Amino acid sequence: MPIAPYRVSAYNTSKHSENKMHDDTVAKRYGFDGGLVPGVDVMAYMMHLPVAKWGRDFLERGLIEARFIKPVYDGELADVTAEESNGVLSIEVRSRGALCATGTASLPAAAPSFSLSDYVEVAAVAERKPVNAESYALGKWLGAVPRAWGADAAREYLADIRETETLYEREGLGHPGLLPRVMNKVLVDNAIMGPWIHVGTRMQLLSAAAIGDELTARAKVTGNYDKKGHRFVELDALVVANGTTPLAHCQHIAITQPREQAAA
Numbered sequence: 001m002p003i004a005p006y007r008v009s010a011y012n013t014s015k016h017s018e019n020k021m022h023d024d025t026v027a028k029r030y031g032f033d034g035g036l037v038p039g040v041d042v043m044a045y046m047m048h049l050p051v052a053k054w055g056r057d058f059l060e061r062g063l064i065e066a067r068f069i070k071p072v073y074d075g076e077l078a079d080v081t082a083e084e085s086n087g088v089l090s091i092e093v094r095s096r097g098a099l100c101a102t103g104t105a106s107l108p109a110a111a112p113s114f115s116l117s118d119y120v121e122v123a124a125v126a127e128r129k130p131v132n133a134e135s136y137a138l139g140k141w142l143g144a145v146p147r148a149w150g151a152d153a154a155r156e157y158l159a160d161i162r163e164t165e166t167l168y169e170r171e172g173l174g175h176p177g178l179l180p181r182v183m184n185k186v187l188v189d190n191a192i193m194g195p196w197i198h199v200g201t202r203m204q205l206l207s208a209a210a211i212g213d214e215l216t217a218r219a220k221v222t223g224n225y226d227k228k229g230h231r232f233v234e235l236d237a238l239v240v241a242n243g244t245t246p247l248a249h250c251q252h253i254a255i256t257q258p259r260e261q262a263a264a
Contacts, residue, residue: 003089005081006048008162010037010095012074026195027071030258037072039198040184042101044161044177046091049082050105051165051176053089059176059208061111066091066103067200111206114246119218119238124189131256135191136233140221144185148214149178174209176248179239183252186219186235197258199232202251213241217250229259 012035015023024034043066050058072078072095082089082105093101120141129135136142149157154175158168161177168175180201187193209215216239223234235252 003049003053003082003084005079006045006052008045008078008080010045010072010074010076010078011041011160011162012037013041013160014038015074030195032071034073036197037074037078038184039066039068039101040177040180040201041161042066042068042072042078042093043103043180043201044163044175045078045080046093046101046103046105047176048163048165049080049091050089050107051167054107055167056171056173056208058105058107059173059205062105062107062176062205063203064103064105064176064205065200065202066101068101068198070098070100072100108204112204112249114206114238114249116218116238116240116244116246119220121218121243124186125191128190128192131191131193136187136221136224136256138221138224142186142190142217142219142221142235144182144189144217144219146214146216147182147185148212149174150212154211168211172211174211174213174215176203176205176209178209178215179203179205179248179250180252182215182217182239183219183235183237183250184254186217186237186252187233187254187256191256193256195258197255199253199255201253204249206246206248207241209241209247213245213247214243215247216240216243219252222251223253230255231257 089105122143219235219237
């Protein structure tokens with residue numbers, strides 16, 4: 001059965017955030033046409049298709065991976081399409097005629113088991129300092145300031161990502177797009193960064209989040225390296241609800257210090 005494509009009028013939820021890569025003027029210095037729609041929100045657009053196909057089952061044990069290739073810009077149409085082969089959805093996001101993101105989604109027979117005790121719980125730093133070599137040192141454990149998306153905030157988030165799926169409000173569930181946002185919070189809550197870019201996430205869902213859950217993460221730095229003048233950081237984490245329930249195992253990649261380009 002063909003999978004219906006999904007079209008979104010993209011919205012830059014982070015125009016006024018600390019990350020100035022979402023600001024038109026700053027983003028142009030890095031070679032972009034304007035402020036970037038956050039990768040975590042493009043990933044949320046991508047999740048619409050597996051949730052439409054598998055429903056709540058996907059929220060409880062689905063696997064999704066997304067890589068961001070080119071920006072999606074505020075106000076532009078983003079077309080999300082998927083093809084299924086052997087139970088795996090191959091997902092693409094296109095906007096302005098360009099391939100912007102690719103990914104896969106599947107529904108394992110059961111969610112793998114992860115032990116909270118294998119992931120060290122630490123608080124975010126008490127005082128953030130400008131990003132340096134120690135901020136995301138290899139092997140370091142990082143936490144995030146806990147955040148709850150209550151009813152109003154959850155509803156506002158669904159509107160911001162232009163979600164049309166009714167499952168979340170109907171069953172009082174949190175959208176899984178909030179979980180990569182928590183991974184971004186791990187980075188932001190532990191250092192003051194300049195403009196930075198979310199590159200990709202692999203996320204194994206373990207349990208459906210409820211609206212109002214307090215979300216945090218237990219993250220280990222598994223990569224910190226330079227590539228083509230960019231500084232990359234990789235995290236391996238459990239996103240946890242209310243300090244007790246693992247919601248997702250996430251592997252998250254970001255360019256924390258991108259190479260600046262001379263203005264054309």
